[in-house]
Amino acid sequence: MAHATTTTAPGQDVWNGGVSPLDASYGKLMMWFFLLSDAFTFSGLLITYGLVRAAHPASTGLEGFDVTKWPVPEKVFEAVPFLHGVSLPLVFVGIMTFILIMSSVTMVLAVEAGHRMDRKAVEKWMLWTILGGITFLSCQAWEWTHFIVGTGEATKFTDFVNGQWITKEVIGANLHVNQYGPQDFADFFFFITGFHGFHVFSGVLLNFLIYYNTVTGVYQRRGHYEMVEKVGLYWHFVDLVWVFVFTFFYLV
Amino acid sequence: MAHHSEETEITVLPPDKEKIKKLWTVAGILGLLTGFEFLIAFMMHHGPLKTSVFVVMTIVKAGYIVGEFMHLRYEVKVLFWSIMIPIVFIVWMLVAFLYEGMKLSDINFLN
Numbered sequence: 001m002a003h004a005t006t007t008t009a010p011g012q013d014v015w016n017g018g019v020s021p022l023d024a025s026y027g028k029l030m031m032w033f034f035l036l037s038d039a040f041t042f043s044g045l046l047i048t049y050g051l052v053r054a055a056h057p058a059s060t061g062l063e064g065f066d067v068t069k070w071p072v073p074e075k076v077f078e079a080v081p082f083l084h085g086v087s088l089p090l091v092f093v094g095i096m097t098f099i100l101i102m103s104s105v106t107m108v109l110a111v112e113a114g115h116r117m118d119r120k121a122v123e124k125w126m127l128w129t130i131l132g133g134i135t136f137l138s139c140q141a142w143e144w145t146h147f148i149v150g151t152g153e154a155t156k157f158t159d160f161v162n163g164q165w166i167t168k169e170v171i172g173a174n175l176h177v178n179q180y181g182p183q184d185f186a187d188f189f190f191f192i193t194g195f196h197g198f199h200v201f202s203g204v205l206l207n208f209l210i211y212y213n214t215v216t217g218v219y220q221r222r223g224h225y226e227m228v229e230k231v232g233l234y235w236h237f238v239d240l241v242w243v244f245v246f247t248f249f250y251l252v
Numbered sequence: 253m254a255h256h257s258e259e260t261e262i263t264v265l266p267p268d269k270e271k272i273k274k275l276w277t278v279a280g281i282l283g284l285l286t287g288f289e290f291l292i293a294f295m296m297h298h299g300p301l302k303t304s305v306f307v308v309m310t311i312v313k314a315g316y317i318v319g320e321f322m323h324l325r326y327e328v329k330v331l332f333w334s335i336m337i338p339i340v341f342i343v344w345m346l347v348a349f350l351y352e353g354m355k356l357s358d359i360n361f362l363n
Contacts, residue, residue: 022331032335043342047349054353055360074293094290098283105279108321112272116265220262236321240314246286247310251293252303 031230035237038199042241045195046248049188056182067157067170071181073250079146093250096139097242100200103132104239107207111232114225119214122228126211129235133204140197147189148172155179189249196245199238206231278320285313 013019022029053070061072074089081092106128113121150172158165170179178186210231219225289309296302319325324332 021328022334023328024331029331032331036335036338039339040342043345047342047346050346051349051353051356054350055356057357072298090290090293094286097286101279101282101286104317104321105275108275109272112268112275116267117262118264118267121267233322236317239321240317243310243313243317247289247306251289251306 025226027226027230028233031233035233038237039241042195042244045188045192046244049192049249052184052188056184059181064153065155065180067155067178067181067183069181071185073252076147076180077143077250079151081142090250092139092143093246096136096143097246099132099136099139100239100242103129103136104236106132107232107235111225111229114219114228117220117225119217119220122214122219122225123211126207126214126228130204130207130211133200133207133235137197137200137204140193140200144190144193147186148174150179192245192249196238196241199241203231203235203238206234275320278316282313282316285309 014021024032056070057068059066059069059071059075061075065071065075077093078087078089079092080086080088106125110122110125110129113125150170152171154169154171156167156169159168170177173179173186173189175187175190177183180186210228213219213227214225219227289306292302292305296305324335
């Protein structure tokens with residue numbers, strides 16, 4: 001019977017193409033896999049921080065800074081703009097966390113508006129998201145400056161120079177000296193928050209691109225706002241990484 | 253621009269009140285958890301217990317961000333697991349590196 005009653009069992013045609021078992025577009029999938037690889041990169045940084053920290057003797061936080069002892073983060077990050085000399089541990093970084101979470105919320109609202117083809121709402125929420133990103137970056141710039149310039153009190157340490165031990169003083173931190181503790185502490189601060197800050201910066205650029213395309217009606221003509229969703233995934237990931245940085249760099 | 257604008261009618265749907273309310277609830281939970289973390293930072297003494305509380309709260313927050321905001325909870329199972337399973341490698345790296353770090357501490361700072 002060469003009659004064309006093709007009885008196909010379910011699943012038999014899977015290899016002929018045209019099926020999407022993951023039920024997501026190519027772009028969205030690739031964004032997910034990129035984010036997974038990026039998660040590995042950030043984990044590498046944070047876990048190495050854990051290793052180096054565990055390999056150092058810890059400061060009790062009761063006496064001043066000591067370049068041989070790993071500092072307690074709340075003793076290092078206790079400054080807030082315009083409140084010079086007031087000890088407010090972790091307050092500023094808490095504010096930064098709040099800003100980033102809020103910008104994640106406005107992003108998800110932009111995605112929701114995109115689903116409804118509501119161009120005006122997408123524009124509004126994208127602008128809020130961009131504003132949140134820029135605010136976060138500005139806060140980080142202030143924090144870096146404060147960290148680099150240092151607090152008023154110098155930390156003393158001994159160094160072996162030309163065959164003899166001499167006492168030196170250091171204020172502030174960079175990739176060569178560090179008043180708060182071991183050199184590695186400052187290096188990790190710059191690398192981890194810097195790498196994250198660079199992600200936020202790229203995110204702001206991408207968000208702006210999305211905003212621009214929304215305003216010029218590109219997605220309206222395309223008939224869907226999936227690009228908002230893809231960049232949204234990236235933006236949430238940046239927020240996610242900050243949640244981990246906040247815990248493992250600032251709180252623990 | 254080569255685009256000639258076809259005047260296709262675009263219907264703007266009204267906001268999904270239910271969905272938006274849910275998103276704000278998630279945002280509220282994230283804010284609350286961050287507030288708690290902030291309080292615990294000062295109320296508890298440093299030690300393994302404090303660290304585990306932080307780790308648990310962080311994982312809960314991560315779950316909300318990835319599950320709700322990034323919508324992973326509602327994707328098909330294959331996609332969900334192809335993102336979640338590789339995380340095992342991170343867990344293993346964490347365990348191995350922290351163990352190594354403590355050993356290094358023993359070697360470098362023998363008391």
